[in-house]
Amino acid sequence: MFHMVVTRPAIADDYARVVEWVPDAAALYLFAGPSLVWPPTVAQLEQLAVRPGLSAWMVDDDEHEAAWGHFDLTTQGRSARLGRVIIDPRYRGRGLGLSLTLAALERARVLELSEVRLAVVADNEPAVRAYRRAGFEEIVDPERPEFAAMAYQISDRP
Template identity: 35%
Template sequence: MNALIEWIDSPEGLTQWGGPSLTWPVDAARLWQQIDADTLPSFSLKEDGELQAFGQLSPRDQQTTWHLCRLIVAPHLRGQQLGERLCRYLEAQAAHLGGTRVTLNVAVDNQPALRLYQRLGYISSAPVDERGVQPMARQL
């Protein structure tokens, strides 16, 4: 968790990653509780013991829809398809848990993430909200 915290360098970055309910400055123990890491399925990509990416699944609609949330890739590894690997892994986990649809939210000013999700087949599922967040979804 400490490595992940180092990737978040501002209150705005924290809100973009985890939503408005998270508090700054980031404290590992408090963050773990705030993101419900003990109850939500949480997944990491690691190589040689180094954390490369992290994401969670949150159930929706009697667990036929799973929400991909709190997706993040180590800043020094971005642009190497780790975001795609993480999304595909989370989608497979959602399907294994009985999901038939996945959703996610992306800040519209996060163009690399928006392009990734569009490339993976996600489409806008609602208008952009007042915070500049675009809900997206795709069938599994």
């Protein structure tokens, strides 16, 4: 059964929920890389949200009672960086990583962007798998081997 996935701008109350989805420092690193420190706080996420070009989004669908995912898009020109992607732990393992990634790409299309890039911790296999399934291609970045750099060319897609 197909579920309608929707995105909406994140608000302060959402950040309290997102912080709860991060159980330890290792999970925080997978979520935010070095941009946040343990323990994560609502204030840290609010500080990130005011960065120039950054928009934070929550993801929901018609099956779940509350938002189950979060991502940021930071735009620069006609490109964006997808970051701080996370799914509520209660809903992991259900293929929602792909749904969230496709929702982020749709948001990028609405913003009339031509490319979305990301850097994911290389051994975060579920995330790397979801990005590949969504159509992201790996980019060689020898200076940061701990991350898999990936890009999606929107202008190449229908």
